[in-house]
Amino acid sequence: MWTCALCNQTFKNSNQIHYCGDKTINDFLIGKSETTVGLFNHFILKYNEIGDIKLQATKSMIALVANKRFAYIIKLGKDFMDVVFPFNEPFDDNYCFRKIAAVPESNDYNHHLRIYLPEDVNDEVITYMKKAYINGKNI
Ligand SMILES: [Zn+2]
Known part of the structure; x- marks a missing residue:
């Protein structure tokens, strides 16, 4: 530790x-619409069904953490929220991501998901949420 x-925050890795x-x-969440806060709560609830997660506020976004950070809520919009999952390969064969972008100077590909409705967190999205969570657990 x-x-x-x-x-005074504690971390697993030195100089994290x-x-x-x-x-x-x-x-x-302050000042966000009921819709957006609802989407946020729904998304976190769905993640709690997958496993134990913690949320960490960063300067500009909310990080989802298991043993390490594995996903980011990068924007809480007017009636939507944007989530990014970094994976070490691009999963091009999908219906849910609006954009997949290579992260400069890393082996990661950021997978961008926009959620408008609770139903947008569908089986396909949950598959990727689990994949990201496993990365966060360092299994
Ligand atoms: Zn610090």
Whole structure:
């Protein structure tokens, strides 16, 4: 365990890159529409069915964490939310991702998902949510 001297957060890896600020998850939800907050809650609920996850506020987004970060809520929009799953290969054969982008200077491909409706978290999306979670568990 490593404790950051600045913010007192503890991490598994020494000098873990993180956000030392005091932004909370609530800060991201303040002022958002009922629809968007509903989507956020639905998504987190679905993830809790997959396994234990923690949320971490970063400067600009919410990270989903198991043993390490494995997905990011990058935007809470007017009536939608955007989630990014980094995978080490592009899963081009899908119906759910609007964009897959190689991350510069890494082996990751960011898979961009936009959720408008609770039903958008369908079986296909859940398959990728599980895949990301397994990466986060470091299994
Ligand atoms: Zn810190």
